[in-house]
Amino acid sequence: MFLRNLWYFGIPSASLKRGAMTRKIMLDEPLLIARDSDGAPFAIRDVCPHRGIPLSDGAFDGREVECCYHGWRFDRTGRCTMIPSLMADQKFNLDRVRTRQYPCREIQGNIWIYFGNDADDAVGDENPPPNIPGVGERAPGLSETMMFPSPIDHAVVGLMDPAHGPFVHQSWWWRSQRSMHEKSKKFGPSPLGFTMLRHPPSSNSGAYKLLGGAMTTEISFRLPGVRIEHIQAGRHVLCGLTAMTPITAQETEVNHVIYWTQPWLAPMKPLLRPFVRAFLRQDRDVVIKQQEGLKYESNLMLINDADMQAKWYYQLKRAWDKAQQDGGAFENPVETRELRWRS
Ligand code: FES
Ligand SMILES: [Fe+2]
Incomplete structure (x- = not known):
């Protein structure tokens, strides 16, 4: 399971x-x-x-x-x-x-x-836990935990979904439907998942502008449910790690951890925390509503490029499971390609 x-x-x-x-x-x-x-x-x-x-x-x-x-x-x-x-x-x-x-x-x-497998606690060292580049061994600047009352798949698909931003996270400080525009991003396979290759961040995110410096973002996803958004701003790094852990089949814990190397961000912590919480709550609330509907209809539609990452997630899961069952090598099903959507 x-x-x-x-x-x-x-x-x-x-x-x-x-x-x-x-x-x-x-x-x-x-x-x-x-x-x-x-x-x-x-x-x-x-x-x-x-x-x-x-x-x-x-x-x-x-x-x-x-x-x-x-x-x-x-x-x-x-x-x-x-x-x-x-x-x-x-x-x-x-x-x-x-x-x-x-x-x-x-x-x-x-x-x-x-x-590991039942009754076997040997570690597979080919796939160690993620280590974020550019932040050293420093502890997170901010860390938030939230329980999503849903199976891990819906939590993962919800958090990686590029099209929900203007609707779910609509707010004066982040996005609005008016700011929706066409996007085109290049993706490629990466260890245990895929990566939205490094690019200048989208221009409609007010929060990004605060950071200053020439900025690039890279967003990667890896099994079992880890998303890492790595922002390089000049010589500094700001990085968000979102890790989803199934607690039971029906509950998923989401840990959102932020690292930064900008010393001036530390005093902002109390200001930052409510935003992070509000953001996670928006994601959680929409998943709670979704669970209501899914009681009556379990079929999901995954359409076009906007849902390609969700498709990859399910493909990756199947490929990983197959490799574990057969004892064969894991073959990453993701191919390098451009995805286009409006958000
Ligand atoms: S020692 Fe007897 S139940 Fe643990
Ligand atoms: Fe979201």
């Missing part, structure tokens, strides 16, 4: 202190995500193999998690290290007891989690 052998956005680094743990459902699986006393994050399945209690209901000492029911202890790899009820002369092989480990990686202020 969900694409496997891929990295998913887990949580912002800042939300997990040293020696703390948290729980989260991702891809319909319960996870305990923790940061050990050395500062390294890890994730294990949040179910005690003994009697099924969430391990996150227990205690974490910065090294091991102790189950709240009978005190079994687990290390960061999910291995059981102690069963307190065992007598000294009762032989029991602790190696037989383990809860699943999920590989974790912390990059540029976010923790990514790898979902």
Whole structure:
């Protein structure tokens, strides 16, 4: 149901202190995500193999998690290290007891989690989590999380849709229907997805003008649901990363993270945040309305160039799934071409 052998956005680094743990459902699986006393994050399945209690209901000492029911202890790899009820002369092989480990990686202020095949936690290293060029290891300037009550596909298609802007995001500070005009953008395949090749940004976005400097934008999308809009403004970088993580089949978490290298943007944070929130809310609200209609009609129309990215998304998913099933190589179905639409 969900694409496997891929990295998913887990949580912002800042939300997990040293020696703390948290729980989260991702891809319909319960996870305990923790940061050990050395500062390294890890994730294990949040179910005690003994009697099924969430391990996150227990205690974490910065090294091991102790189950709240009978005190079994687990290390960061999910291995059981102690069963307190065992007598000294009762032989029991602790190696037989383990809860699943999920590989974790912390990059540029976010923790990514790898979902491999069932019962296998080896990492496919050919496709690491995204690393944004030009921002170094800096933490995001701004980070927003919002739950979309919809399957991941509708969240992804909605966020990559180039034709909804003047209708859904109509506002004095962004776009209006009056400013609609013809667009033509060049696209090409890129790792696990496609990219709108680098170009000067559209002239009808008032917000862009504020940044100054000679500007170019590149927008890429990659499986399982990550969109990166990378703006180069003179020698500075402003970059938005939107990561969609399925929580269940019917709920998708959208994390929108913004990085910038312009020092003068930092004090603007409190001003910026309401705009980012409003923007995400507009996307979420339209998806909520869509879910109403889809109860009665599940067919979608994908037409012409404006919906080509959505078509590519579904093609990419199928190609990825096929490669995982057959054990063959993933063949990116996207071809370099120009797309034209009005927005
Ligand atoms: S249920 Fe966890 S130790 Fe018994
Ligand atoms: Fe949108």
